[in-house]
Amino acid sequence: MTPVTSTDPDGVDTVERRLPLSRELIISAAVAFVDSHGLSALTMRGLGKELGVEAMSLYRYVNGREDLLEGIVESMVSELHLNPDTVEPLNGWQAYLQWLAHGVRRIEQEHPAVFPLIATRHPAAPWLRPPLRSLRVVEDFLSELISRGFTDESAIAAYRAFSSFLLGHLLLEAAARTAESDIVDSLGHAEIASAGAESSITAFPQVCRLGTRLSEDHSDSEFEASLENMLDRLDRTLAH
Amino acid sequence: MTPVTSTDPDGVDTVERRLPLSRELIISAAVAFVDSHGLSALTMRGLGKELGVEAMSLYRYVNGREDLLEGIVESMVSELHLNPDTVEPLNGWQAYLQWLAHGVRRIEQEHPAVFPLIATRHPAAPWLRPPLRSLRVVEDFLSELISRGFTDESAIAAYRAFSSFLLGHLLLEAAARTAESDIVDSLGHAEIASAGAESSITAFPQVCRLGTRLSEDHSDSEFEASLENMLDRLDRTLAH
DNA sequence: ACCTGAACACCGTTCAAGT
DNA sequence: ACCTGAACACCGTTCAAGT
Numbered sequence: 001m002t003p004v005t006s007t008d009p010d011g012v013d014t015v016e017r018r019l020p021l022s023r024e025l026i027i028s029a030a031v032a033f034v035d036s037h038g039l040s041a042l043t044m045r046g047l048g049k050e051l052g053v054e055a056m057s058l059y060r061y062v063n064g065r066e067d068l069l070e071g072i073v074e075s076m077v078s079e080l081h082l083n084p085d086t087v088e089p090l091n092g093w094q095a096y097l098q099w100l101a102h103g104v105r106r107i108e109q110e111h112p113a114v115f116p117l118i119a120t121r122h123p124a125a126p127w128l129r130p131p132l133r134s135l136r137v138v139e140d141f142l143s144e145l146i147s148r149g150f151t152d153e154s155a156i157a158a159y160r161a162f163s164s165f166l167l168g169h170l171l172l173e174a175a176a177r178t179a180e181s182d183i184v185d186s187l188g189h190a191e192i193a194s195a196g197a198e199s200s201i202t203a204f205p206q207v208c209r210l211g212t213r214l215s216e217d218h219s220d221s222e223f224e225a226s227l228e229n230m231l232d233r234l235d236r237t238l239a240h
Numbered sequence: 241m242t243p244v245t246s247t248d249p250d251g252v253d254t255v256e257r258r259l260p261l262s263r264e265l266i267i268s269a270a271v272a273f274v275d276s277h278g279l280s281a282l283t284m285r286g287l288g289k290e291l292g293v294e295a296m297s298l299y300r301y302v303n304g305r306e307d308l309l310e311g312i313v314e315s316m317v318s319e320l321h322l323n324p325d326t327v328e329p330l331n332g333w334q335a336y337l338q339w340l341a342h343g344v345r346r347i348e349q350e351h352p353a354v355f356p357l358i359a360t361r362h363p364a365a366p367w368l369r370p371p372l373r374s375l376r377v378v379e380d381f382l383s384e385l386i387s388r389g390f391t392d393e394s395a396i397a398a399y400r401a402f403s404s405f406l407l408g409h410l411l412l413e414a415a416a417r418t419a420e421s422d423i424v425d426s427l428g429h430a431e432i433a434s435a436g437a438e439s440s441i442t443a444f445p446q447v448c449r450l451g452t453r454l455s456e457d458h459s460d461s462e463f464e465a466s467l468e469n470m471l472d473r474l475d476r477t478l479a480h
Numbered sequence: 481a482c483c484t485g486a487a488c489a490c491c492g493t494t495c496a497a498g499t
Numbered sequence: 500a501c502c503t504g505a506a507c508a509c510c511g512t513t514c515a516a517g518t
Contacts, residue, residue, distance in 0.1 A: 021482085044511060056512080057483050065511065116360050119411070126419055127447075127454035129412055135444050142446040156453060160462060168408025171359070172369055179366055204375050206382035207367075210392055214367035214399075222400060233469055261501085284492060296493080297502050305492065 021053065023061045027071040034072070034113050038178070044068075073118050076107055077134045088140075093148040094231050097158075100141070101166060101227050104131055108170040115174040119167055129163040131170060149238065158234050165230050173219045261293065263301045267311040274312070274353050278418070284308075313358050316347055317374045328380075333388040334471050337398075340381070341406060341467050344371055348410040355414040359407055369403040371410060389478065398474050405470050413459045 029051055034042050044065055048055035062068045080103045081088075089095040108115045108131075118131045132138060138159070145155040201208050269291055274282050284305055288295035302308045320343045321328075329335040348355045348371075358371045372378060378399070385395040441448050 043509090045509085054484055055510095056485085056514095059512075060482070120356050120360055120415075122419060123415060125455075126416055127451070130415070135440075135447060139444040139447050142450065146446065152450060152453065156450060157458075157462070159454075160458075161466065164408035164412055164466070165404075166408070167411060168404035168406070171407060171411070172404055175360075175363060175370070176366055179362060200375075204379040206386065207375060207379050210382065210396060211367070213392065213396060215365075218397075218400075222397070226401065226404070229473055283490090285490085294503055295491095296495095296504085299493075300501070 021051065021057060021061060023071065024075075026051065026058055026061055027068065027075050030068055030072055031075065031111065031114060034117075035111055038113055039117060069117060069121065072114060073121060073133055076111065076114060076118055077132075077137065079107055080104070080134075080137060093145050093150070094235075096144045097162065097231060097234075098227070100137075101162075104166055105170060105173075105223065108174050109177070112174040112177040115170060119171045119174075129160070129167075131166055132159075132163050154234075154237055157237070161230060161234065165226065169219075169223055169226060173223070176217065176219070261291070261297065261301060263311065264315075266291065266298055266301055267308070267315050270308060270312055271315065271351065271354060274357075275351055278353055279357060309357060309361065312354060313361060313373055316351065316354060316358055317372075317377065319347055320344070320374075320377060333385050333390070334475075336384045337402065337471060337474075338467070340377075341402075344406055345410055345413075345463065348414050349417070352414040352417040355410060359411045359414075369400070369407075371406055372399075372403050394474075394477055397477070401470060401474070405466065409459075409463055409466060413463070416457065416459070 026047070030042060030047055033047055033050055044058055045055040047068075048058055051058075058068075062071065080100075089099050107118075115131070118133060120130070123130060123133060128135070128138065132141070141159055141162070142155050145158055146152065150158065207214070266287070270282060270287055273287055273290055284298055285295040287308075288298055291298075298308075302311065320340075329339050347358075355371070358373060360370070363370060363373060368375070368378065372381065381399055381402070382395050385398055386392065390398065447454070
């Protein structure tokens with residue numbers, strides 16, 4: 001029997017070995033693992049080691065790797081409803097969509113390395129559009145809008161526009177955020193350099209001139225402005 | 241020596257073995273492979289077999305799997321400028337952005353299974369935003385807009401908004417398109433069914449009621465309308 | 481009941497060796 | 500010059516066996 005809390009036999013401090021292995025524990029360990037090591041490093045064997053257990057043990061709680069990834073996605077979206085400090089507002093569909101958008105964005109910001117999983121895993125159903133991968137969320141979305149004066153058609157159109165908006169903005173934001181602490185970053189500079197400093201400045205004058213400004217981060221204000229614009233558009237659709 | 245065109249030794253008809261192995265040939269074979277078998281099935285060994293060659297031979301022309309994927313992305317975006325029937329228009333930035341948006345969308349529609357690669361591979365540089373992963377394209381974008389009256393800042397803002405828009409819309413469109421011919425499709429129905437027919441109809445009335453309409457495909461008109469809206473927004477930003 | 485050892489079929493990748 | 504065989508270190512996954 002291994003003790004509940006200890007250092008590795010090798011002397012390396014890893015995650016404490018909380019004994020009662022369970023689906024929830026495995027999934028949250030996987031999220032932490034991806035947060036710090038990236039998605040491509042997530043491996044059944046590696047995750048097992050992180051939990052102080054052999055990879056094969058995981059299969060008792062998780063139906064293979066695909067099921068694990070599905071579990072990660074589900075645990076992420078379910079954070080939307082569990083968050084205590086962000087309670088679903090009751091004053092109108094615009095406030096609701098603002099709340100939902102910021103809730104999803106918060107998840108992306110807390111787990112940028114996990115977000116591509118939410119964004120690109122095949123949806124279970126064609127109408128479950130990433131990043132809103134939950135029946136519960138879609139149901140709330142539709143009923144909120146319909147109860148506030150949207151027709152069926154306009155609620156569906158809003159759902160489509162909203163999910164496209166979130167996906168585009170948050171996926172790019174997540175990519176920018178994970179790139180900072182990545183090896184690929186230096187590769188980017190290498191590419192520019194290898195393109196030839198003198199050839200690139202003649203072939204790509206605008207990119208070179210605006211280089212630093214292109215890299216600036218205005219994601220907060222851009223997100224807010226784009227979201228506002230989208231809500232205005234939905235509002236116009238309603239009035240019309 | 242294997243003949244240039246033949247059936248497999250096993251009698252199975254595969255891709256003809258064009259002998260002069262090259263980077264271009266390997267990449268285009270990889271694209272065809274992903275188109276028909278999906279991204280997850282693309283394997284160095286599998287691709288080698290498709291080309292009638294051992295996997296190790298590919299390493300002479302391609303710098304490992306990552307480089308192969310990079311090559312696929314590059315070959316896709318370069319189609320933008322090669323397409324004969326879609327010539328870059330000269331009558332204003334709106335026409336240019338329309339042209340560019342439809343060009344990228346065409347690539348997505350022709351290779352929906354490849355598009356996630358374009359969308360989610362780590363950009364080489366932080367300002368190279370998917371799906372516009374080409375220095376050439378970004379340079380054209382900026383110079384076109386700036387020469388038409390955009391300030392540096394507004395051109396950059398337009399670039400950000402444009403790429404977010406494209407990414408969100410096209411990634412969801414590609415997902416819907418590949419889901420049709422996928423195993424996961426039936427899994428979706430299974431999930432609904434396993435949720436319990438009677439429990440889901442009470443817990444998710446709107447989703448159930450709108451189910452068929454939620455699955456309808458209006459991607460053409462939605463794309464056009466959203467694009468139009470975005471161009472209008474950029475126009476307002478300019479006037480202001 | 482819960483974990484593991486050993487095994488299987490697959491990966492990407494390297495490199496000396498073949499032709 | 501171009502391709503391959505054999506090998507290495509890694510995967511996911513299964514299952515009989517241990518405790």
